[in-house]
Amino acid sequence: MNHIEQDGASQARDTIGAAVVGCGGISATHLTAIRALASDGVRIVSLYDTKPDRAEKRKAEFGGEAAAAFDDILRDPRVDAVHILTPHALHAGMVRAVINAGKYALCEKPLATSLADLDDLTRLDSDNRCLCCIFQNRYNPSVQRAKAMLDAGEMGGVFSLKGMLTWKRGAAYYSDDWHGVQALEGGGVLINQAIHTLDLMLYLGGPLSALKASVSTDLLEGLIDVEENAHIVLRYADNKTGLFFASNSNGMDDPPEVTIVCEKGALTLRGDTLYRYNENGYELLVDRSSAPVIGKAVYGSSHITQIHEFYSCIRENRPFTIGAKEAAPAARAVLAAYESSRENRWVKV
Numbered sequence: 001m002n003h004i005e006q007d008g009a010s011q012a013r014d015t016i017g018a019a020v021v022g023c024g025g026i027s028a029t030h031l032t033a034i035r036a037l038a039s040d041g042v043r044i045v046s047l048y049d050t051k052p053d054r055a056e057k058r059k060a061e062f063g064g065e066a067a068a069a070f071d072d073i074l075r076d077p078r079v080d081a082v083h084i085l086t087p088h089a090l091h092a093g094m095v096r097a098v099i100n101a102g103k104y105a106l107c108e109k110p111l112a113t114s115l116a117d118l119d120d121l122t123r124l125d126s127d128n129r130c131l132c133c134i135f136q137n138r139y140n141p142s143v144q145r146a147k148a149m150l151d152a153g154e155m156g157g158v159f160s161l162k163g164m165l166t167w168k169r170g171a172a173y174y175s176d177d178w179h180g181v182q183a184l185e186g187g188g189v190l191i192n193q194a195i196h197t198l199d200l201m202l203y204l205g206g207p208l209s210a211l212k213a214s215v216s217t218d219l220l221e222g223l224i225d226v227e228e229n230a231h232i233v234l235r236y237a238d239n240k241t242g243l244f245f246a247s248n249s250n251g252m253d254d255p256p257e258v259t260i261v262c263e264k265g266a267l268t269l270r271g272d273t274l275y276r277y278n279e280n281g282y283e284l285l286v287d288r289s290s291a292p293v294i295g296k297a298v299y300g301s302s303h304i305t306q307i308h309e310f311y312s313c314i315r316e317n318r319p320f321t322i323g324a325k326e327a328a329p330a331a332r333a334v335l336a337a338y339e340s341s342r343e344n345r346w347v348k349v
C-alpha cells in the first residue's frame with residue numbers, strides 16, 4: 001500500500017504537498033520543477049535548511065513556508081513528498097525518517113554512503129514505492145535512444161564499455177563545510193560527480209561482478225580528504241569488461257562520455273548527444289546538447305523529466321522507476337572502488 005492510500009479513503013488527492021530539505025544550489029532546480037506542476041495540483045508546502053537564510057531565500061523565490069526543523073516537515077500532514085538535497089552522509093537517515101513518517105522520499109544522488117545503509121534502504125523500499133533517487137541523466141533522450149537500440153539488439157552483442165568524466169573542481173568548490181570532507185561527502189569525484197556516469201555504465205551495460213580501482217588526491221592534496229582522480233577496470237557479470245576514468249582536476253567541465261563497443265560498431269554518448277560509429281565513421285543520432293537546463297549546464301536537462309515522473313507515479317499509484325534497487329548498484333560500485341584502491345586488489349561487487 002502506498003503512503004497516500006495509507007492516510008485514508010484511498011482518495012485521489014486534489015493536491016500533493018512537497019517539501020524541500022536542503023536549500024542550497026540544487027534546490028533551485030527541484031523547486032523550478034515542482035513549481036511547473038502547479039496546474040497538476042503539486043504545491044510547495046515547506047522548506048528547511050539548517051542555515052535559515054537559505055530556506056528564506058528559496059521561500060521568497062518559490063513560495064511555501066520555511067520550517068523551523070526537519071521534524072516539523074515529518075509531522076506536517078500537508079506534506080506528502082520530501083526532496084532530500086543535503087550533504088551525502090545525511091541522505092540515508094533522512095530517507096528513513098521520511099519513509100517512517102509515511103511520506104515519499106525523493107533523494108538526490110548518492111542514495112547512501114555505506115553498504116549497510118544501501119542494504120537497509122533496499123529492504124525498506126522492497127516494492128519501489130517509498131523512495132526515488134535522482135539519476136536524471138538516464139532520462140536524457142540520447143541515453144534512452146542508446147538503451148532502446150541495445151535492448152532491441154540493433155548493435156549486436158556488447159563487447160566492452162568505457163566511461164569518462166573530466167571536470168574542474170578547485171579549492172573554491174571545496175571551501176564550504178561539507179565538500180571535500182570524507183565524513184559528510186562520503187568520497188570525492190566518484191561518489192559526487194562521476195556516479196551519474198558510472199550509473200549509465202550499469203544501466204546500459206548490466207550488473208558488475210568485480211572491479212579494480214585506484215583513486216588519488218593530487219592537486220588538492222592536504223586541502224581535502226576525498227579523491228580527485230580515479231580509474232576503475234570493471235568486470236561485468238556476463239564477463240565483458242569496462243574502463244572508467246574520473247577526474248576533478250581538469251581545466252573545464254567536459255560533457256561526460258560513455259562508449260559502448262558492440263558487434264555492429266560502437267555507440268558514443270557525449271553529454272546529451274549520441275553518435276553511432278561504424279566503418280563509415282561517426283553518425284549523429286541524437287543531439288540535445290542545446291536543450292535548456294535549470295542549474296549548471298553539466299547537470300543536463302532531465303531533472304525536470306525525472307521529478308515530473310516522480311509526481312506522476314505518486315498520483316497514479318505506480319512504483320518509482322529509480323527506487324533503491326535501481327539506485328544502489330552505482331553507489332555500491334563506488335564503495336567497492338574505494339575498498340579496491342585501499343587494499344590494491346579486485347573487489348566483488
Ligand SMILES: NC(=O)c1ccc[n+]([C@@H]2O[C@H](COP(=O)([O-])OP(=O)(O)OC[C@H]3O[C@@H](n4cnc5c(N)ncnc54)[C@H](O)[C@@H]3O)[C@@H](O)[C@H]2O)c1
Pocket residue numbers: 021022023024025026027048049050051054070084085086087088090108109110134136176192299
Ligand atoms: N543530480 C545532479 O546533477 C546534482 C547536481 C548538484 C548537486 N546534487 C546533489 O544535491 C545534493 C545537494 O547538493 P548542493 O549542490 O545543493 O549542495 P549545497 O551545499 O549547495 O546545499 C546543501 C544544503 O544542505 C543544507 N544542510 C546541511 N545539513 C542539513 C540538515 N541537517 N538539514 C537541512 N539542511 C541541511 C546546507 O546548509 C546547504 O544549504 C547533494 O546530494 C549533491 O550530490 C545533484
